[in-house]
Amino acid sequence: MSRSEDRPIYTLWQMVLYMLRLGTIGFGGPVALVGYMHRDLVEDRKWITEADYKEGLALSQLAPGPLAAQLGIYLGYVHYRILGATLAGIAFVVPSFLIVVALGWAYVRFGGISWMQAVFYGVGAAVIGIITLSAKKLTEKSVGKDKLLWAIYLLLAVVTVITESEIAWLFIAAGVLVWLLRAPPKWLGKGSLNAAALTQAPVAGSLFGSMDVSLLTQIGLFFAKAGAFVFGSGLAIVPFLYGGTVTEHQWLTEKQFVDAVAVAMITPGPVVITVGFIGYLIAGLPGATVAALATFIPCYLFTVIPAPYFKKYGKLPGVVAFVDGITAAAIGAIAGSVIVIAKRSIIDMPTALIALATIALLWKFKKLQEPVIIAGAAVLGLILYPLLKG
Numbered sequence: 001m002s003r004s005e006d007r008p009i010y011t012l013w014q015m016v017l018y019m020l021r022l023g024t025i026g027f028g029g030p031v032a033l034v035g036y037m038h039r040d041l042v043e044d045r046k047w048i049t050e051a052d053y054k055e056g057l058a059l060s061q062l063a064p065g066p067l068a069a070q071l072g073i074y075l076g077y078v079h080y081r082i083l084g085a086t087l088a089g090i091a092f093v094v095p096s097f098l099i100v101v102a103l104g105w106a107y108v109r110f111g112g113i114s115w116m117q118a119v120f121y122g123v124g125a126a127v128i129g130i131i132t133l134s135a136k137k138l139t140e141k142s143v144g145k146d147k148l149l150w151a152i153y154l155l156l157a158v159v160t161v162i163t164e165s166e167i168a169w170l171f172i173a174a175g176v177l178v179w180l181l182r183a184p185p186k187w188l189g190k191g192s193l194n195a196a197a198l199t200q201a202p203v204a205g206s207l208f209g210s211m212d213v214s215l216l217t218q219i220g221l222f223f224a225k226a227g228a229f230v231f232g233s234g235l236a237i238v239p240f241l242y243g244g245t246v247t248e249h250q251w252l253t254e255k256q257f258v259d260a261v262a263v264a265m266i267t268p269g270p271v272v273i274t275v276g277f278i279g280y281l282i283a284g285l286p287g288a289t290v291a292a293l294a295t296f297i298p299c300y301l302f303t304v305i306p307a308p309y310f311k312k313y314g315k316l317p318g319v320v321a322f323v324d325g326i327t328a329a330a331i332g333a334i335a336g337s338v339i340v341i342a343k344r345s346i347i348d349m350p351t352a353l354i355a356l357a358t359i360a361l362l363w364k365f366k367k368l369q370e371p372v373i374i375a376g377a378a379v380l381g382l383i384l385y386p387l388l389k390g
Contacts, residue, residue, distance in 0.1 A: 008079035010047045015084060019072055019091040022351055023269040023366050027371045030134070030271060041075060052078050059310045060329075062323045064171075065299025068239070068273040069093060073303045082258055085304045093296060095271025097276045103263050104280030115382060117389075122381025124262045125351035128342045129358025135335045142327045146253035148178065149328035156329045160336025162241050164247070169330045171229075178325030181319035219287055220294045222249070223275055227231075227298035237272050238337040251282045258344045350384050 018040065026033050034057065041048045056074035060067050061301075069092060076088025129382045143149045151175045159170065179185075222244050226237055238261060254258070260281070264274030272295060279291025313319060346352050358373050 003150055009048065009128050010045070010079075012080045012084055012087065015047070015076055015080070016087045016091045017075070019088045020095065022072070023092040023095040027369060028064065030362055032370075033270070034071055037068075037075060052150070054254060055311055056318075058323060059303065059306065061327050062310075063299070063302035063306070064229055065296075065302055066270045066366060069270045069272065069296065070299050070303045073300055076305060077304055082304060085300070085307075092228045092366055093270065093273065093292070094127035096267050096273040097288075097292055099267045099269075100263055100273055101280055101285065102278040103267070105164045107263075107277075108261065109330070110127065118385035119269070119378045120259050120262055120381065121351070122354060122379070123374055123375035124345040124378035125354035126337065127262050128345050128355040129362065130370055130373065131334075131338050131341070132355075132359055133362050134336050135331070138210040138334060145154030146324075146328075148181065149324060151176070152328040153323060153335070157336040160333045161339050164239065164242060164340050169176060171326050171333075173245055174324040174329035175325035179318050179322040180326075182321040182324075184245075185318060194255045215283055216253045216286060216290050217366060218249070219279060219282060220290045222289045223294035224276070224298060227295040228302075232267075237275075237331055241275070241278065241342060242337075242340065245278055245282075247271045252278065252349050254344055256281055258341060262345075301367045348388070350380075350388065 022033065022036060022040075026036055038053055042050055043051050053075070056071050056078070059074055060070035063070060069089065072092040073089040077085035080087075119376055140154065143153050156170060156174070226240050226244070229240075242257055246254055246257050257278075260274050260277045263277045264271045271377045273292070275291040275295045276288045280288035283290075286332065342355070346355055358377070361368055361373060362370075
């Protein structure tokens, strides 16, 4: 196996082509995408060592932003540094961005037509089943039987359900709490000051919403804040986006937001690419471009800047404890967001049955691909929606 400091056994363009392919056909959300990278790059091709992969995964969990996209950026960095990280990240994100922009155009043009509504009637319900299982897998993997992490997880889940939005500073507070309890620093007083400064940072970010700026600037500032302050997998951004786009700015209706989440689930690549669809609904192609760039640039910077140092310090007990706390909080918010979205997607008995059937099928048939479920749900929607709503 090659080590990160050895000569790689693959070219930069091979890695770029792999990420381009994964971004084009990689369905299933963050858990699946992270698994594909391990299977393909560590186990099968042996381009990346197990140690490098684990370091990248840990950094991706620690830093704010979408998990799968950041891991892809880090794996590009391992042997080809900044150029590799940049090209791998672009290759991973661009295919799904183009797809959601095309879907955004179709949605705006044909959104009032019954077949589009019918498709989302079935797909929206199936999405609930898919993300329910994703949340379950993430919970089992990241929280386990740890009582402290469970307390954080449940608190964030309840807060997310009640507020229907993500309170960003709670994520950092959770990380600091676990750090102080399990690996307290020698200079505790200094550490407390740093923690206080960190917990105030998202509050300062919220001040941007009051600035009198153009629509595109508002979009850029809001989605940059989403990319900079949202921890966990791509699903963790859902409650944050709901709070900003529906409740605060009222750029979207609740139905449009649920449809945007559904689009993210039926397209390959990172779930967080739903920001492209949302941006398109708000301000067309310029809005989609600004929203995507503003979301992904922070996660790119949060990956490549600390990468050289994380390899050296990532195994320190304090860093491990901080990661554990943030991860538990992020997974709790994901679980809460499932309930928030379900309240708007499960609107009658047929949609409830579609969601339950999705869970049952994915539970029983482990190799069943999500796109197959989504296609079946779309067909059911096309059949049932005219009968029930006609």
